[in-house]
Amino acid sequence: MGESEAEGQATGTEGMARLAGFSDGVFAIAITLLILNIEVPESTASAAVAVAQVIREWPDVLSYVISFLVIGNYWIVHHSIFEDVDSYDRRFLWLNVVYLMFIAFIPFSTSLLGDVPGRFPVIVYAGTLTLTSIVLAVLWRYAWTYDLLDGTVDGEKVRDVTASILTPAVVFAGSILVSFVSAQLAMYSWVLLLFADSARERLLGGETARG
């Protein structure tokens, strides 16, 4: 499984499958842990108090939905990138671990967003996602530079995918600046991502049709 080659590169279906499986495990756990941020009322509370408490937690529910879609999006992009990766080396594994470190950090940033008022949690959340996207772009460029991609990927696709990975980074980094004007406005600016995503889809779709 995974035949070793000169210069430490490894290839082979099982090695790649295990790399993807470990990554998917981290994605699946991080995305499912999000639910733990929504607190359950004490079992001793009366029905009315409990209901009021759950309803007061709607920002937590909103954070859950946003972060589930955000991590889901990172998983889809990771999945899509890994369809083009044919082999890996030690440094690629390390970059992937660092990337997963940011993914696993998202549940913490999410719970700050639901629980702490003001600009600070917005900055932490947007900062986490900006860095996550940048690390993914580095991973992708690394795979291209060290010839880990399959033969059908050309320079144009590499540029398109890089652009689509970095678009959320630009939105989130921008929202950090906006948060100094208004934390609310910064959060609303994330809606731009919906258009960024459809823009990326068009780019990737066109690319795929060409490939």
Place this chain on the structure above:
Amino acid sequence: MGESEAEGQATGTEGMARLAGFSDGVFAIAITLLILNIEVPESTASAAVAVAQVIREWPDVLSYVISFLVIGNYWIVHHSIFEDVDSYDRRFLWLNVVYLMFIAFIPFSTSLLGDVPGRFPVIVYAGTLTLTSIVLAVLWRYAWTYDLLDGTVDGEKVRDVTASILTPAVVFAGSILVSFVSAQLAMYSWVLLLFADSARERLLGGETARG
């Protein structure tokens, strides 16, 4: 892995395996997190107090069993559906993420059910499961409409599976209405699902025998 085709469709064993693997991860975590809803007594409590406390938690244990079987059922249906799915596109991935978002929400609804008295948790729980089933039906119809199923699936099977997916949605949505009469009665009505399941099995069994 996963050859890209025109119009953004992807096929291939590994892409599908990774999609199933990520989904299974979320299912496995959501189903295993259920146990965290059953509280453990403080280690400083005396034996008698601790035993009394555990015994008072029998609704939590009951919720655990119900939700484990409910999520287990969703996994079995998802597994069964994915045996017919041959390829996927970006929108199918997104629908699957939204579906998993509802699956991962079930542990929260479950803990409400065990901890909060009255009609409210029954509505949240039944509402979550109604929506979960509806999203799964949408996922299934999407796969059929956009030709992601393998060639052996015909229109009759698609209708049968849709019906079997939506049967729990009908039971759970109905129990929301019943909860306005009595929360207890609404929970008892879920027992109907046992018959719904056996009905579905007969439908699917017949279908499979034909196929």
Place this chain on the structure above:
Amino acid sequence: MGESEAEGQATGTEGMARLAGFSDGVFAIAITLLILNIEVPESTASAAVAVAQVIREWPDVLSYVISFLVIGNYWIVHHSIFEDVDSYDRRFLWLNVVYLMFIAFIPFSTSLLGDVPGRFPVIVYAGTLTLTSIVLAVLWRYAWTYDLLDGTVDGEKVRDVTASILTPAVVFAGSILVSFVSAQLAMYSWVLLLFADSARERLLGGETARG
């Protein structure tokens, strides 16, 4: 993936792989959640207080080690059984879900064992494991009866494996009786499992050599 056959049986490598993958996910999460039972001192405690508190938790550490080996053993047996399973039907999937429901319950029983004094947690723990083993034996017999095993498995192996699955059930059920004399003694009796395991290994080893 997974070709459907008459009478609802499914076979095929990918269906089985996904069944095993979901089961492994539940095993992996249940076994890793065990660590959450060992409490971390408050970050405001002084070094001396924190150290004393951690040291007082040695029963939790012991519970962690015991339950990790117990769940590890169940995984090894499940893994070994599934090497002989070639296909599955709907009822087999359900039996496996029920089996996993008991596996996922073990972290709760474990935390009772570490935190609550007296006979009660011993009974819950031994009872959980007795039932877990019985459900696994039912799963195994079901696979044999409904012809889901591969052709190389004969009646003698089925009996040997059943015996080896039920040996821990006998030990744990016996320890429940012993706990009415002494909870301590009941826990010591679990050491018998070490010999039971080596006995099973010899049985399985001999079987494998014959096969």
Place this chain on the structure above:
Amino acid sequence: MGESEAEGQATGTEGMARLAGFSDGVFAIAITLLILNIEVPESTASAAVAVAQVIREWPDVLSYVISFLVIGNYWIVHHSIFEDVDSYDRRFLWLNVVYLMFIAFIPFSTSLLGDVPGRFPVIVYAGTLTLTSIVLAVLWRYAWTYDLLDGTVDGEKVRDVTASILTPAVVFAGSILVSFVSAQLAMYSWVLLLFADSARERLLGGETARG
């Protein structure tokens, strides 16, 4: 799946894939649980108090990063070793379970490191990692001794890999001694691992190039 051989050895792609999948699950959960060590402020706290509290938690964030990289490294080494493992027997499975027991213990040691002052958590943390490395070395030597590795692995590679596995054990064991002088200094000594890793990479790289 997994053909049984005389003397209880099993081989075959699916048995190995499941062994790797279960291990990856434990790795993925242990590494993602690390985030739970970073506490989220109470949702009732004011913004200023909450921010101050998060900033005071920087040792927890540092522990998160260190332990994520440490577990990530163990995963990479495990992954790399398993590329050379072709078959397994019952004892190999047990050694792997014991190894995973130490991996799953790391989140607890990590949270001690972030929350408890003084020498004690440093000793627990370094002790956990020393034992983890030793168990992995035993696993690797066992695979070599009982002929579970594929044919391309020679005695020189076995020695090189053993050395690279035990290098962190030496650093961590050494840091326990250093902690009796200064807990701070002991933690700084872990930076040596960065060089140990690059040293190992060179060793493995050379080995791979030869093979």
